[in-house]
Amino acid sequence: MRAGTRRLGIPSYLVLGLLGLFALGPLVLFAFNSLQTRSELASKPFGPPTSLHWENFGTAWREANMAAGLQNSAIVVLGTVAGVCVISGLAAYALARMNLPHTGGIVLYLVVGGALPTQMFLVPLFLLWARLDLDDSLFGLIVVYWALFAPFATLLLRSFLLTLPPEYEEAARLDGASEFCILTRVILPVAAPGFLTVALVTGLSAYNEFLFAVTFIQDADTMPVSTALFSFQRGFSQDYTLLSAAGLIMLLPMVVLFLCLQRRFIHGIAASGLGGA
Template sequence: MGGLSAATGGRRSQREPSKAPYYVLLVLLAIFAIGPFVVLLFNSLKTNAEIGRNPLGPPLSPVFENFPTAWSQGGFATTMVNSAILTVGTVVGVCVIAGMAAYAMARLDLPGTDVVLLYLFVASALPFQLFLVPLFFLWSSLSLTNTLLGLIIIYWAIFSPFATLLLRSYLVALPRGFEDAARVDGATELQILLRVILPLSWPGFLTIALVSGLGAWNEYFFALTFIQDNSLKPVTTSFNAFQSNFSRDWGLTSAAGIIIILPVVALFLALQRRFISGLTAGGLKG
């Protein structure tokens, strides 16, 4: 394109417009997006007294005490473990549930696949307002409130429809030859799924693992509703309680915030393309 406009430049009175204004605006938007995280990092390194003198600027005398204090006062030794259990349980369950269902729809000639697909589209778009109230009282009567398993089952139900749809579109595109060969050799469908399909489709599984893992780690609303016991709370709900108790101590709050987002930041920067493609596909689900 550049070569073309240079070649025709003599004849055209209009020059190729400069890209500089775009870059200026894009940098401003990037500052808008990231600036608040910089403030979070700055304030996590300040004493409460320094925040009073210098609310949002860079720390003049950085201190690291906020991190151990926030860790112990925020009960992170407990809540991190709870969040890890919720996240791992959700990821494993969603991969199993969605992997089996996607395989059945893509490969086993499931009768009525169109109806199931439509149901999954609808189910993944249903608002929580529609099922929350009876679900809560059903979970109470099954003694599943105040248990991590009860919350994990809810996450399975919420994240699986989308994961199934994404994985199915991935499996449909895979060549069938290998599984037919395995079938002729007398392998069961479960063996085919584990030994043939899984090794071929791991990028699809990685994407649904990232999306559902992120969802479980960040989830606030169902955790708030279904877990009251402090010893079972994940990082999100315990952070919010902590933050309201220490709302004037922005140093401690910021350090706690950094602790929560650090695993996500690390994983996101390592696997940004897969995150972005998986999540934008999620936005286009409904």
């Protein structure tokens, strides 16, 4: 049995190794390009650098205004995560526990609304935001992200809450606890993995989102890092070493965050029932 298990395990590890190489290969080339000179990159675009030019990161940091971009992205991500967790948490609790009428129709509405292409709402939403003086504003972009990411977060949290036993909530109701007290004192501690999954998915989506950010934000000092990198690319379209360095700076925070929280993320997805059966 052990020998058979080992024989079956070797091809699996080989396949996983090839998939890992396929996923990490472009990132390694990305890092190589960011540490080369322009002439070296032109002579061997797929090879490692002969000498490490760390000054590319300093130049890209200054020229691309990465400090302001990362700060704006941090504000957008934190505001989006906080708002989506509150909105989707309240909506998911109501759909999962309060026996509302037409719950199936509401869930269907969330599924259909989340499946619609976001480009359909871009022009009318921009005109509305311009009238409300919310364009070129981080708060206006955060509100857009609330509406954009809340449907999926609500469905994920509802699926997670449906897996929790209701006995604790019933005991709290017998003790006279209100629904809000049950949500904050009973549900939230138990549903922490689900909320962490929602926070991570929403944060990654808000950090990487480009279409609404480039449409609603035009001021260079207010741009998130994704649009700051795009603006830098238009100005330095021929210097791929600096573009690679700036892209690597943008990539590293989310990679580190995901690596630190990947186990909790996978556990939350599996517990919610959205990871496949």
